[in-house]
Amino acid sequence: MNPPEPSTTAATRRAADYKSSRKPVWCPGCGDYGVLNSIFSALATTAIDPDRLVVVSGIGCSSRMPGFIRAYGFHGAHGRALPVAVGVKTANPALDVLVVGGDGDAFSIGGGHVSHVARRNINITYIVMDNQIYGLTKGQVSPTSDPGTTTKASPYGSFEYSIQPVQLMLSYGATYVARGFSSYPKELAAMIDRGIRHNGFSFIHVLSPCVTFNKSIGYDYYQSHVVPIPDDHDTNDIWAALRLTGDPPDTYYLGVFYEVDRPSYTDMLYKGGRRPSPEPPIDTERIIRRFS
Amino acid sequence: MEAVREFVVGIGGESGEGVVLAGDILTMTAARMNIHSSSFRTFPAEARGGPSVVKLRLCLDHVYSLGDEYDILVAFNEDAYGLHGPDLAQHGVLVIDGEHDDPVQRRHPELADRIVYQIPMDRISRKDVGEPRTKNMVAVGAVSALFGFSRVMIEKNLAERFAKRSGKILQDNLNAFTAGYDYAVAHVEKHDPFELKEEEGEGFIVLSGNEAVALGSLYAGCRFFGGYPITPATEIMEILAYELPRVGGAMYQAEDEIASIGAVLGASFTGVRSMTATSGPGLSLMAELIGLSSMGEIPCVIVNVQRGGPSTGLPTKTEQADLSLALAATHGDAPHVVLAATTIRDCFEIMQLAFDVADCYQLPVIVLTEQALGFRRADLPRSLLRAKPVTSPLCPPQEIVDQALYFRYRLTENGVSARTIPGTIGGAHVVTGLEHAEDGKPAYDPPTRRAMMEKRQRKLTGVLKEFGSVKRYGDANPDIGVIGWGSTAGPIREAVQIACGAGVKAGGFVPRMIYPSPNEDIRAFIQSCKKVFVIEGNMSGQYAAFLRSQIPGFDPVVVTRYDGLPIQRGDVLKKIREMAP
Numbered sequence: 001m002n003p004p005e006p007s008t009t010a011a012t013r014r015a016a017d018y019k020s021s022r023k024p025v026w027c028p029g030c031g032d033y034g035v036l037n038s039i040f041s042a043l044a045t046t047a048i049d050p051d052r053l054v055v056v057s058g059i060g061c062s063s064r065m066p067g068f069i070r071a072y073g074f075h076g077a078h079g080r081a082l083p084v085a086v087g088v089k090t091a092n093p094a095l096d097v098l099v100v101g102g103d104g105d106a107f108s109i110g111g112g113h114v115s116h117v118a119r120r121n122i123n124i125t126y127i128v129m130d131n132q133i134y135g136l137t138k139g140q141v142s143p144t145s146d147p148g149t150t151t152k153a154s155p156y157g158s159f160e161y162s163i164q165p166v167q168l169m170l171s172y173g174a175t176y177v178a179r180g181f182s183s184y185p186k187e188l189a190a191m192i193d194r195g196i197r198h199n200g201f202s203f204i205h206v207l208s209p210c211v212t213f214n215k216s217i218g219y220d221y222y223q224s225h226v227v228p229i230p231d232d233h234d235t236n237d238i239w240a241a242l243r244l245t246g247d248p249p250d251t252y253y254l255g256v257f258y259e260v261d262r263p264s265y266t267d268m269l270y271k272g273g274r275r276p277s278p279e280p281p282i283d284t285e286r287i288i289r290r291f292s
Numbered sequence: 293m294e295a296v297r298e299f300v301v302g303i304g305g306e307s308g309e310g311v312v313l314a315g316d317i318l319t320m321t322a323a324r325m326n327i328h329s330s331s332f333r334t335f336p337a338e339a340r341g342g343p344s345v346v347k348l349r350l351c352l353d354h355v356y357s358l359g360d361e362y363d364i365l366v367a368f369n370e371d372a373y374g375l376h377g378p379d380l381a382q383h384g385v386l387v388i389d390g391e392h393d394d395p396v397q398r399r400h401p402e403l404a405d406r407i408v409y410q411i412p413m414d415r416i417s418r419k420d421v422g423e424p425r426t427k428n429m430v431a432v433g434a435v436s437a438l439f440g441f442s443r444v445m446i447e448k449n450l451a452e453r454f455a456k457r458s459g460k461i462l463q464d465n466l467n468a469f470t471a472g473y474d475y476a477v478a479h480v481e482k483h484d485p486f487e488l489k490e491e492e493g494e495g496f497i498v499l500s501g502n503e504a505v506a507l508g509s510l511y512a513g514c515r516f517f518g519g520y521p522i523t524p525a526t527e528i529m530e531i532l533a534y535e536l537p538r539v540g541g542a543m544y545q546a547e548d549e550i551a552s553i554g555a556v557l558g559a560s561f562t563g564v565r566s567m568t569a570t571s572g573p574g575l576s577l578m579a580e581l582i583g584l585s586s587m588g589e590i591p592c593v594i595v596n597v598q599r600g601g602p603s604t605g606l607p608t609k610t611e612q613a614d615l616s617l618a619l620a621a622t623h624g625d626a627p628h629v630v631l632a633a634t635t636i637r638d639c640f641e642i643m644q645l646a647f648d649v650a651d652c653y654q655l656p657v658i659v660l661t662e663q664a665l666g667f668r669r670a671d672l673p674r675s676l677l678r679a680k681p682v683t684s685p686l687c688p689p690q691e692i693v694d695q696a697l698y699f700r701y702r703l704t705e706n707g708v709s710a711r712t713i714p715g716t717i718g719g720a721h722v723v724t725g726l727e728h729a730e731d732g733k734p735a736y737d738p739p740t741r742r743a744m745m746e747k748r749q750r751k752l753t754g755v756l757k758e759f760g761s762v763k764r765y766g767d768a769n770p771d772i773g774v775i776g777w778g779s780t781a782g783p784i785r786e787a788v789q790i791a792c793g794a795g796v797k798a799g800g801f802v803p804r805m806i807y808p809s810p811n812e813d814i815r816a817f818i819q820s821c822k823k824v825f826v827i828e829g830n831m832s833g834q835y836a837a838f839l840r841s842q843i844p845g846f847d848p849v850v851v852t853r854y855d856g857l858p859i860q861r862g863d864v865l866k867k868i869r870e871m872a873p
Contacts, residue, residue, distance in 0.1 A: 074723045077580055092562040199411075
């Protein structure tokens with residue numbers, strides 16, 4: 001089967017064109033509403049054809065998002081959004097692939113996949129909505145929860161050190177790494193837009209508060225801890241990017257940390273980055289020689 | 293003495309001594325001489341060290357099993373004789389490393405009145421050739437001279453094999469071959485009847501079960517493979533890694549088996565025929581996403597080359613013990629299909645069936661093969677690979693769609709709903725592993741739940757009717773009926789034939805489609821037999837237990853084998869004789 005070709009005429013599109021008829025199921029005040037709106041704006045800016053867009057997710061509150069976007073969607077299994085997205089993109093590089101999910105889906109159950117998809121530089125955009133808690137299961141610590149977090153499953157306070165998603169993704173070799181905040185939708189939309197345009201694996205870490213199960217890490221907390229990345233930051237400098245992830249502590253820099261050009265997986269796999277059309281025939285005589 | 297043109301050869305030595313290569317060269321030479329063959333190799337689980345053996349059965353007709361005892365045993369050392377000597381027929385020939393003036397009978401008095409040819413393989417390779425690693429070629433040379441494997445063809449084969457290596461490697465191997473050949477001619481007085489003769493024909497191709505699965509998939513239109521290395525399935529991935537890019541496809545070596553099947557589902561979602569291949573531990577890991585494939589109605593094909601389980605078990609040995617896992621496959625009631633390949637040829641042909649069923653009914657298809665098939669090789673006609681490969685799916689996705697009227701999971705009579713792939717205008721939908729309504733929206737209300745469960749289940753009725761497939765051998769009204777599955781098909785077929793030849797009315801029944809179960813055919817077979825037994829390569833009798841659940845009142849005698857070795861025709865024959873009137 002020949003893959004559909006990308007559309008040649010990029011029509012002008014509005015954010016509303018990407019809105020599905022389904023209403024989000026999130027709690028009032030959930031940070032994910034802001035993220036969804038930023039995704040709508042970014043899609044309108046890129047004018048991606050909704051019929052050539054695939055939105056992939058795993059399981060979690062934020063992973064319900066594909067249902068709210070008018071596009072092809074794949075709401076799969078917990079932690080396995082990235083493998084599915086890799087299959088979609090590899091089988092048909094002409095499609096645009098957006099992956100969405102939460103911190104548990106990405107870094108706990110799905111933690112075995114992120115490093116490999118990053119190092120392979122699969123040309124997809126991964127938006128992780130981090131609320132530092134498991135929301136769907138009503139509040140347990142996640143890999144990004146702060147030490148000391150008290151939940152029903154950590155009644156004496158968590159004593160586990162938390163991971164830093166941006167630092168990890170930089171170390172794993174992601175070629176585009178940014179961080180946004182759901183309260184700053186315009187800036188976030190610009191980061192998503194740039195991520196979609198980036199040829200390679202783009203990772204966007206989004207601070208997206210859970211107002212129901214993690215009240216202490218809410219909008220006020222983030223407002224007092226976020227700082228824009230300085231204008232003079234060099235996005236080609238991996239060491240400068242890494243420094244911004246830990247210095248000073250308790251600071252969340254917002255913006256693009258890092259972006260570098262490296263051929264994507266499908267660039268390397270297929271000549272011209274696209275599956276050949278028409279498909280070359282099987283050379284039956286060569287195969288017979290090989291096995292006789 | 294009249295020449296005997298059909299015989300079984302065993303080659304045994306230490307892993308690393310080139311036993312497998314020696315076996316491979318003799319097998320390919322026989323195929324070029326138009327001699328039918330069946331061969332099998334075993335080696336230790338570790339990369340190096342431990343005993344290694346190749347069994348090669350040569351016949352004038354296509355054969356379905358490895359036969360029983362060795363007629364010729366080629367032992368690279370006395371340990372190999374110690375290990376495989378008991379399997380050498382009383383009339384058989386032992387070809388063993390050693391010098392004339394140091395007869396092996398001194399240490400092994402039981403060989404006193406047996407046919408023994410001693411060839412100084414080790415000394416010739418070290419002293420005459422100057423390369424100890426060519427010991428195997430000295431043996432091949434001697435075997436060529438003694439039993440009629442074409443010298444010219446072997447020399448040509450060596451030249452092809454080592455074409456890309458340094459000239460010295462080829463020359464050393466040719467020298468070793470010639471030295472072994474000449475030694476046998478000059479020093480061995482042949483007094484056995486075994487002698488191959490070249491037959492008419494264009495030569496056969498030789499495929500292992502794994503190679504047949506890989507090529508069968510390629511010819512069936514598979515263009516995406518996601519996998520993770522695991523013995524004994526890795527070869528499938530390796531062959532497709534080479535072949536798929538040549539036809540615009542892709543092999544993706546994932547980080548684990550969960551990612552493998554995840555990628556397969558993603559690729560299949562875009563309309564590309566996609567598969568993975570694994571063994572027991574990998575299938576265990578894939579369980580959750582097999583359920584997603586069933587629930588989301590995304591076609592996928594999973595090949596499971598069974599090895600001994602549970603846990604890491606016996607990685608390099610065979611078993612038929614993943615049947616229960618394949619039948620359950622995942623949590624919940626998840627309609628899916630289980631096929632089991634019966635022969636090497638079937639490993640090729642069953643992949644077409646698997647992809648057609650998966651595509652047309654939009655569900656996961658598990659294809660069970662076994663190490664005993666994956667590593668066994670047999671001759672096949674060249675015409676098999678000349679057949680026109682399938683380039684377009686049997687049931688293509690829907691093309692133009694009116695979004696307002698399109699429901700991805702529309703309730704239909706046969707349970708199959710029109711599928712669109714990304715890129716199709718108006719066909720956008722969201723696949724979900726949650727229970728959902730016709731439009732794909734999550735829905736948990738009891739009427740929707742019932743309707744959707746029943747819709748997915750209904751597909752199996754169509755699968756069985758359209759694609760159900762069984763094989764029956766031997767007498768139409770047997771006194772003794774044998775039921776088996778998978779690789780037992782070959783041994784059952786030959787045992788039934790031998791029993792019938794000896795006057796016992798025997799019949800065999802082997803389904804290719806295990807689930808949905810062809811119960812009407814099974815019932816008809818049982819009713820046609822006076823007595824029935826089930827034979828399978830696992831401890832608990834998994835297929836027998838399944839049959840008891842499918843055929844009320846059926847309570848067969850069960851013969852099992854779970855020692856890591858495949859069921860042989862001798863195992864089948866023994867039970868037929870035991871139960872015969």
